[in-house]
Amino acid sequence: MNRNILISLSGILVLVWLSGCATTQQTGPKPYKMSAQGMVVWEDEYEFAPPPLEWKLLVPEEGGDISFGFMRSDPGGFPSTSVFAYDEEPFGCSPGFEGREKEFFKRFLFNAIVKFEILGKENVKVVGGEGIAVTVEGKDPVKKEKVKAKVVFGKRGERVVGWYVTQWRPMEGAYDLSAFEAFDKFWKSFTFLKKSFYETL
Amino acid sequence: MEGHQRNLYLYDRFNARVLGVSRDDVITLKYWAKGLDLTFPLLSNVTSFLGTYFQIQPEGRPIFGRRTVVIDKNGVIRYVRDGSPDFKDLLLFLKKLNQEGGQK
DSSP states (O other): OOOEEEEEEOOHHHHHHTOOOEESOOOSSOSEEEOTTSOEEETTTEEEOOOOTTOEEEEEOTTOSOSEEEEEEOSSSTTOEEEEEEESSOSSOOSSHHHHHHHHHHHTTGGGOOEEEEEEEEEEEETTEEEEEEEEEEEETTTTEEEEEEEEEEEETTEEEEEEEEEEEETTOOOOHHHHHHHHHHHHTOEESSOOTGGGO | OHHHHHTHHHHHHTTEEEEEEESSOHHHHHHHHHHHTOOSOEEEOTTOHHHHHTTOOOTTOSSOOOEEEEEOTTSOEEEEEESSOOHHHHHHHHHHHHHHHHHO
16 A cells, blocks of 8 residues: 555553643633624634633643633632633544544543433534533542533534533532633634634645 | 544645554553454554664563654655654644645
8 A cells, every 4th residue: 555654652651641731821822812793713713702800811831731821719618619621622532522522532531430421412502513511510428529420512514522521619609600601601612713613734 | 543543535635644553562562452442553562673663662571662664665764753643733744744745
């Protein structure tokens, strides 16, 4: 066969180590600007409605799991926090939503070691196309913590992209639905301003 | 590895095939591939001769360093990058290499 061969040599243990971190610290020029219509224009690539002021910008360090997101510290004991984010390369490989969902939840919040229960799944319209939204809850009976999350899968060209919100609480804590409302506004307002790198190949 | 799996349709478009090589045994690689839903071949090289050949076998360590290598259809190494794959750089290179091949 007249094909070029690509070889990826790796120490497999290293791959796990590479999962990334994120920070709210900002250095250098801002990656976003505001449009005349009051929308956030992110690196001239995405546009979305700004979150409420209490949400702090969250940007990944190199090799991070998300493209960017927002974080809010919630009242109540540890680990009361809410985060929502856009992810250009969500966990998994499948180009279809059903397969990707299964792959994604094998790795999502992997370090927390929680078992997810699916609370709901629905078809949605996102960035002008078909998508699915999956709401899950995970509990850690050892640490006495729980997390509720909603993940939206959509398409950018041929590839699956994702938006998700997570809200951690002590086991007896109550979830604050305002975070999920802010997240819904985020992904529902999201648009791509140009073709992705992969669409230009 | 997951990134390579996501890019398989693009590798195919550019007439490229991907192989993963590590020093892990076959059973470990089978579980690894299953866990990450990988469909491309992973090669087990427990004796490390490929690591020595590609100069990514750290002395005294039982794993390879990370390196991405592109070999063209004539068997010539055309691309070498260390560390985590830069997928965009790699895809642009494969596109260019495929275009070169189409012109010859």
